[in-house]
Amino acid sequence: MTDGTTTITQTRLAWAAAVAVAAAGYFSIxxxxxxQLERTAAHAHELYDVAERNERSLRGSAALAAARDRVARDxxxxxxxxxxxxxxxLRLLDDEASRLHVTIGELSPNGLVAPGSxxxxxTIALRGSYRNVILTIADMSQHGALLEIGDVTLAxxxxxxxxxxxxxxxxxxxxxxxxxxxxxxxxxxxxx
Amino acid sequence: MRFDFLHDPPPDFVAxxxxxxxxxxxxxxxxxxxxxxxxxxxIWGLETLRLRxxxxxxxxxxERFDASRAALSALRLQWQQLDELTARDRRLREIRxxxxxxxxxxxxxxxxxPNRTWATSLSADSSGFSFKGRAADLKSASEAFADLIRDxxxxxxxxxxxxxxxxxxxxxxxxxxxxxxxx
Numbered sequence: 285m286t287d288g289t290t291t292i293t294q295t296r297l298a299w300a301a302a303v304a305v306a307a308a309g310y311f312s313i314x315x316x317x318x319x320q321l322e323r324t325a326a327h328a329h330e331l332y333d334v335a336e337r338n339e340r341s342l343r344g345s346a347a348l349a350a351a352r353d354r355v356a357r358d359x360x361x362x363x364x365x366x367x368x369x370x371x372x373x374l375r376l377l378d379d380e381a382s383r384l385h386v387t388i389g390e391l392s393p394n395g396l397v398a399p400g401s402x403x404x405x406x407t408i409a410l411r412g413s414y415r416n417v418i419l420t421i422a423d424m425s426q427h428g429a430l431l432e433i434g435d436v437t438l439a440x441x442x443x444x445x446x447x448x449x450x451x452x453x454x455x456x457x458x459x460x461x462x463x464x465x466x467x468x469x470x471x472x473x474x475x476x
Numbered sequence: 477m478r479f480d481f482l483h484d485p486p487p488d489f490v491a492x493x494x495x496x497x498x499x500x501x502x503x504x505x506x507x508x509x510x511x512x513x514x515x516x517x518x519i520w521g522l523e524t525l526r527l528r529x530x531x532x533x534x535x536x537x538x539e540r541f542d543a544s545r546a547a548l549s550a551l552r553l554q555w556q557q558l559d560e561l562t563a564r565d566r567r568l569r570e571i572r573x574x575x576x577x578x579x580x581x582x583x584x585x586x587x588x589x590p591n592r593t594w595a596t597s598l599s600a601d602s603s604g605f606s607f608k609g610r611a612a613d614l615k616s617a618s619e620a621f622a623d624l625i626r627d628x629x630x631x632x633x634x635x636x637x638x639x640x641x642x643x644x645x646x647x648x649x650x651x652x653x654x655x656x657x658x659x
Contacts, residue, residue: 291499291501294499294501294502295501295502295505298502298505298506298509299505299508301505301509302505302508302509302512305509305512305513305516306512309512309515309516309519313516313519313520313523314516314519314523317520317523317524317526317527318523320527321523321526321527321530324527324530324531324533324534325530325533325534327534327537328530328533328534328536328537328538329537331534331537331538331540331541332537332540332541334541334544335537335540335541335543335544335545338541338544338545338547338548339544341548341551342544342547342548342551345547345551345554348551348554348555348558349554351558352554352557352558352561355558355561355562355565356561358565359561359564359565359568362565362568362569362571362572363568414586418579418582418583418586419579421575421578421579421582422575422576422579422580423575423576424575425571425572425573425574425575425576426572426573426575426576430568430571431571431575432570432571432574433574433575433578434574434601435578435599435600435601436578436579436582436599436600436601437597437598437599438582438586438595438597438598438599439596439597439598440594440595440596458571461564
């Protein structure tokens with residue numbers, strides 16, 4: 285009887301040990317390895333996806349670099365010659381005056397230039413026929429010195445027989461491209 | 477007790493293992509345990525190998541991701557530069573076209589001047605225009621205003637005011653047409 289009980293107990297313990305080995309094998313080898321594999325594969329997949337998206341975005345980088353170079357060239361072209369803007373403006377006005385038969389009566393700065401501002405407000409007085417004055421105003425900002433026309437007032441000359449008019453042009457003369465950049469940087473965000 | 481290399485006999489684990497005897501009722505569980513051990517050993521090896529492969533794949537994906545991220549940062553910088561350059565370019569174009577825009581506005585208003593009125597002052601800037609003139613009578617002045625807003629400058633919404641100069645013997649009127657909208 286005692287031997288029988290011992291045998292049964294031993295058998296049960298042995299089966300329990302087998303079950304324990306199976307459970308230990310599953311929970312300490314198989315399950316953690318599978319979990320780890322799943323995590324690693326998911327992470328690798330995620331990285332691959334993001335890298336793929338990034339690379340898709342990068343495909344237009346050559347076109348972007350070309351566009352940037354094009355805009356930079358355009359800026360260099362539009363900026364004109366930087367340096368003595370007053371000299372350039374005088375040369376421009378002289379050219380316009382002789383080409384379009386207008387008289388430049390005045391070129392005067394409005395106030396002092398703030399140090400480092402890079403720009404100066406000026407007043408230009410013109411006299412000539414209506415057509416030529418309009419053409420001069422249209423042409424003035426397009427060449428040489430960087431001149432922004434702010435406002436223009438035209439007034440007929442009271443006792444003129446030649447149907448000439450006087451034009452007062454208020455303009456901003458930019459000495460340096462930096463002045464425009466500063467303007468751009470100080471502009472409110474919503475205006476950009 | 478330490479193993480004495482010179483005097484102790486060599487340990488013979490295999491012989492000892494072979495000498496071990498199991499009771500018959502333990503054969504089946506022992507076989508199962510043995511089978512499980514034999515089964516889990518290659519599984520462990522296989523899982524380790526698979527994990528190594530998965531990690532090397534992850535490493536390759538990470539390297540690719542890092543490279544693409546660095547390139548993307550450079551691209552973002554290029555975009556930012558392009559934005560800034562474009563804004564400067566736009567501003568420069570505004571400056572370069574400022575003269576022709578105002579000249580066009582002046583020409584539109586000037587060309588719209590009706591008969592029996594004459595201009596005393598015409599001014600324009602980027603935000604609008606002001607046209608001061610004189611007319612022989614109120615009818616001519618109002619016709620000038622109507623003509624300007626109806627036929628020549630339909631997109632604008634100008635204001636109109638007039639005054640009669642008591643000292644003017646001809647009875648001419650001074651008027652002003654002002655718009656905050658560019659013609």
